[in-house]
Amino acid sequence: MNPIQQWAWLSGRRAWTLLVSVRSIVALPLLALAIPGAAWGLSDPRTALPAEIPLDTPMHILFVTSLFVLLTATLTSVLYAWDGISRDRASGVLEVRLGRAMSRRRQTAVLLGAHLTAAVVPVLVLSCIAVMIVQQRTGVWPAFADVAVFLTSTALVVTWYTVIALLASSYARDQGTAIAMGVGVWFLFTMLWLLITSVLAGLAGIEAGTQDPSWVQFEALLDLASPNGVYHHLLELRLPDVDRGVRAPAILGAAVAWTVVPTWVLLRRMERLVP
Amino acid sequence: MNVDLLLRLEGVTHRHLVPDPDHRLRRRAGPGIHDVGLDLLRGEILGLVGRNGSGKTTLLRTLAGVLEVQAGVVLDGEGAAMDAAQRRQRVGHMPEQVRWQGRATPRSTLMELAVMDGGRLDLIDGVMRLVGIHERSNDMLDSLSQGMRQRLTLATAMLASPDVLLLDEPYNGLDPSAARSLTRVLQRLAQRGVTVVVSSHHLGHLSGLVDRLVLLERGRIVAEGSAESLADTIGLDRPWVTVVEGQRPSEDAVALGDGLWEMTGPRLDADLLTSIGTAEVLSHGRRDIDLADLLDAVVARGEEE
Numbered sequence: 407m408n409p410i411q412q413w414a415w416l417s418g419r420r421a422w423t424l425l426v427s428v429r430s431i432v433a434l435p436l437l438a439l440a441i442p443g444a445a446w447g448l449s450d451p452r453t454a455l456p457a458e459i460p461l462d463t464p465m466h467i468l469f470v471t472s473l474f475v476l477l478t479a480t481l482t483s484v485l486y487a488w489d490g491i492s493r494d495r496a497s498g499v500l501e502v503r504l505g506r507a508m509s510r511r512r513q514t515a516v517l518l519g520a521h522l523t524a525a526v527v528p529v530l531v532l533s534c535i536a537v538m539i540v541q542q543r544t545g546v547w548p549a550f551a552d553v554a555v556f557l558t559s560t561a562l563v564v565t566w567y568t569v570i571a572l573l574a575s576s577y578a579r580d581q582g583t584a585i586a587m588g589v590g591v592w593f594l595f596t597m598l599w600l601l602i603t604s605v606l607a608g609l610a611g612i613e614a615g616t617q618d619p620s621w622v623q624f625e626a627l628l629d630l631a632s633p634n635g636v637y638h639h640l641l642e643l644r645l646p647d648v649d650r651g652v653r654a655p656a657i658l659g660a661a662v663a664w665t666v667v668p669t670w671v672l673l674r675r676m677e678r679l680v681p
Numbered sequence: 682m683n684v685d686l687l688l689r690l691e692g693v694t695h696r697h698l699v700p701d702p703d704h705r706l707r708r709r710a711g712p713g714i715h716d717v718g719l720d721l722l723r724g725e726i727l728g729l730v731g732r733n734g735s736g737k738t739t740l741l742r743t744l745a746g747v748l749e750v751q752a753g754v755v756l757d758g759e760g761a762a763m764d765a766a767q768r769r770q771r772v773g774h775m776p777e778q779v780r781w782q783g784r785a786t787p788r789s790t791l792m793e794l795a796v797m798d799g800g801r802l803d804l805i806d807g808v809m810r811l812v813g814i815h816e817r818s819n820d821m822l823d824s825l826s827q828g829m830r831q832r833l834t835l836a837t838a839m840l841a842s843p844d845v846l847l848l849d850e851p852y853n854g855l856d857p858s859a860a861r862s863l864t865r866v867l868q869r870l871a872q873r874g875v876t877v878v879v880s881s882h883h884l885g886h887l888s889g890l891v892d893r894l895v896l897l898e899r900g901r902i903v904a905e906g907s908a909e910s911l912a913d914t915i916g917l918d919r920p921w922v923t924v925v926e927g928q929r930p931s932e933d934a935v936a937l938g939d940g941l942w943e944m945t946g947p948r949l950d951a952d953l954l955t956s957i958g959t960a961e962v963l964s965h966g967r968r969d970i971d972l973a974d975l976l977d978a979v980v981a982r983g984e985e986e
Contacts, residue, residue, distance in 0.1 A: 407796065407799075412796055412797075415796055416793065416796055416797065419793060423783075423784075423785065496780075497779065497780040497781070497782060498776050498777075498778060498779035498780060499779055499780075499781065501742070501747060501774075501776040501779070502774075502776060502779055502794070502834065502837050503794075503797070504747050505745045505746065505747050505769060505772075505774040505776075506769065506794060506797040506798055506841075507766075507769050507770050507797065507798045507799060507841060508797040508798070509766060513797070680697070680748065681742075681747060681776075
């Protein structure tokens with residue numbers, strides 16, 4: 407086997423183990439309900455959202471569907487990855503693996519490949535189904551660029567959470583700490599981020615939660631420091647009626663940073679990991 | 682150059698990082714192994730003994746390329762320095778007490794590890810037969826007993842046909858029959874030229890198996906050689922034990938039953954023979970070396986120094 411075949415074989419095998427595990431029985435129905443389910447409900451012409459959130463175009467529907475993606479797809483990636491390293495470490499299997507001829511860098515690539523495959527593939531399949539549902543219900547295909555941005559951004563946000571959860575798992579020495587760190591990270595960015603933004607805005611003398619441009623821009627800037635925020639920024643690139651004052655290069659730069667920096671830290675961490 | 686030399690450790694040090702009590706967020710170098718020098722010869726079985734925390738596992742992990750060499754060097758038989766990746770190519774490592782779990786099987790687990798080693802899938806059946814797990818090869822890991830899990834861990838170490846096999850407490854969890862078959866397997870491997878390093882708390886498992894013992898204390902090698910030479914080096918008090926049959930030879934003799942008596946004292950000489958009287962001497966030799974006595978003697982000597 408050449409290194410690519412070796413990586414594909416090992417990643418695929420471990421991904422399959424995750425996909426047929428008990429945790430998939432929890433995760434996959436949640437994803438199925440949230441992503442195609444949201445697309446189905448939101449593409450109903452009678453649906454009206456509060457705060458006059460528009461559902462005029464397929465991309466608007468996909469944008470609002472992304473809220474449900476954030477709630478469930480990110481949770482799924484944490485569900486798969488929270489014990490990706492800590493479990494093997496606690497059982498002693500990590501020491502067996504780290505003692506193999508395969509380098510730690512390539513073992514990390516296998517770990518990432520397995521967890522990303524397990525988390526991203528179902529989310530992308532269900533996201534494609536959501537796009538088809540939107541087309542069926544509205545009679546309009548979303549633009550190719552809209553679909554591409556929606557799918558790419560969704561894959562990216564799942565990737566970010568997977569890498570962060572694996573990183574947290576590498577620091578945890580027991581399963582309790584591992585799950586606390588995994589869920590804690592998810593809770594921070596999914597539930598608490600708005601609170602943090604509001605507190606920081608208050609400290610900066612900006613009134614939170616208004617239509618004031620200074621608050622909108624402050625929130626948009628702080629969103630670059632959150633994977634969920636960057637995800638929404640990426641989607642907003644395809645919504646011409648939304649402008650929160652952050653330019654596309656900054657958004658793309660943040661997306662690259664959220665992809666590269668945690669992955670690099672994980673690689674460095676794995677190089678030095680003591681079983 | 683010694684043609685039988687396989688690996689040489691020169692001044693090898695690895696110290697674990699531990700929390701610094703003076704600085705909450707910092708860590709400092711803690712216990713580990715210090716300045717270890719050791720030659721591993723082809724086909725020898727080496728016993729690594731020491732108390733808990735003496736550095737046995739750290740030494741094995743460092744040799745296995747799992748922990749980095751922070752100071753010193755590991756050389757191959759040609760005298761070339763080996764990095765961790767090169768050590769992992771040549772060394773098979775069996776960690777202590779791996780709790781294999783999940784719905785995978787021993788066969789699939791070994792397949793995965795074989796692919797990580799470069800894909801020698803043809804070795805799997807032979808290794809499973811060698812360690813005696815072939816009849817359970819398709820059972821779920823969750824259903825394996827501790828002894829079977831131990832055998833699986835041993836199989837993972839042997840999978841890549843290593844030149845050096847490092848076994849950390851391999852006898853833990855094995856029943857006497859499995860322990861005996863493990864001893865036979867290790868002897869067979871040594872005959873084929875594989876160097877075996879076995880760490881154990883129990884000298885009983887190592888006696889008759891190892892060619893050489895290495896005694897670790899506080900991360901340093903304090904003595905090496907045969908059990909007898911270690912005891913002599915350390916100055917372990919080993920009285921002579923005489924077993925006689927017949928009349929009770931002295932007040933100090935301990936009854937063994939069936940008219941047998943055991944006397945502990947000096948080596949047999951004319952005076953002792955006279956004191957025994959009419960009883961017949963059945964055996965006479967120095968008391969077996971007990972690892973606990975050996976370790977206590979090392980600790981006592983360290984404290985004196």
